[in-house]
């Protein structure tokens with residue numbers, strides 16, 4: 336599993352942290368599906384930067400939140416641009432995380448000793464979704480307000496921990512100004528720190544455990560400068576893409592939250608629309624349990640794979656079927672959401 | 676000699692175990708208190724009769740939404756009686772609205788449907804809408820709501 340010893344290591348026979356950074360990379364990492372993990376990392380950096388900028392104008396209180404977002408979008412110099420970059424970065428981050436997950440899933444790169452890579456990565460994925468949810472709530476338009484209500488009630492339905500968790504998030508019985516402040520704290524403090532730590536942990540684990548072995552990939556190329564250059568080129572490409580996307584689709588703002596009436600369209604952002612359709616189609620407890628169960632299975636999948644393999648299941652084939660099915664269901668639910 | 680060492684070893688182990696345990700206990704209590712700080716406790720509830728106006732405020736076949744100090748209710752007058760429901764959808768807490776044509780309460784969030792007695796008849800909601808007692812005194816309507 337270990338890649339070849341670095342030149343320094345060969346000379347001195349000992350490893351220090353520099354060796355881990357400089358460790359040569361297997362050549363298959365030059366092939367683009369194997370760079371999909373580094374893209375979310377780049378986007379994360381962009382999100383932190385633009386997010387920091389946004390906190391200078393955003394006010395987390397129910398009567399000023401929407402106005403301050405409006406101010407950012409329409410008055411502040413380049414405010415629309417910064418907000419747009421923030422929005423598109425998160426969309427792309429989740430999209431590329433999905434691609435990355437699909438690639439790892441299909442190549443079964445989580446096999447021993449890669450379980451920890453998968454588990455840490457899947458938690459990164461869920462925390463990123465948490466960032467998406469809390470971020471959307473801050474805008475305080477209709478989708479935000481009713482989204483907060485629905486998601487917190489859903490968590491409140493969990494046994495034992497449910498109610499305290501709901502109170503913890505809402506800061507009281509009902510969705511209120513306290514809720515907005517709590518979600519703001521989560522979005523700008525707790526979750527970013529957690530996510531940063533998890534991402535760092537994930538990268539370190541990947542470096543320590545080594546990259547997955549790929550048949551036919553025998554050669555190695557140095558991390559610096561070759562691989563760094565490839566990553567740099569990808570980062571620049573992403574930046575160009577995002578800037579263009581923001582120019583073509585500048586950020587918009589829905590009507591402000593109306594706490595007395597639910598707007599007819601409260602569809603969440605695309606990455607939640609499958610889950611949203613799911614809870615629309617199935618009765619409450621069933622949808623909640625299936626979502627939680629699915630998430631749990633997702634996290635422990637490497638271990639499930641091992642058990643099933645021991646029982647003689649053809650796992651590479653099973654994964655292709657499961658992967659294709661999951662993508663189809665996701666897309667079908669999304670289409671249904673758009674249609675309804 | 677060996678016995679003395681063992682004894683010492685055991686003593687050290689015990690004292691470290693006690694200290695470690697104490698430390699964990701102390702930090703655990705602290706963490707628990709911090710959590711309690713963050714989770715507000717539910718306020719006690721009491722019943723209250725709130726005046727919502729005269730009967731003429733609610734025409735037959737109509738349902739009037741009201742906000743009684745945070746409690747969002749809807750008062751429906753059918754041919755026979757006057758009913759008051761909480762507007763909070765029993766699925767995930769969105770607000771239901773009365774549809775006059777369909778004579779049903781509809782929740783836009785996940786297409787939950789309740790009939791005019793508040794019974795859940797379609798969509799994800801697991802139980803009927805919460806109902807409040809309506810009291811008529813003369814021409815005036817009162818609703819018994821739970822408030823904190």
Ligand code: FES
Nearest residue numbers: 764766767782787
């Ligand atoms: S909240 Fe009313 S149907 Fe889900």
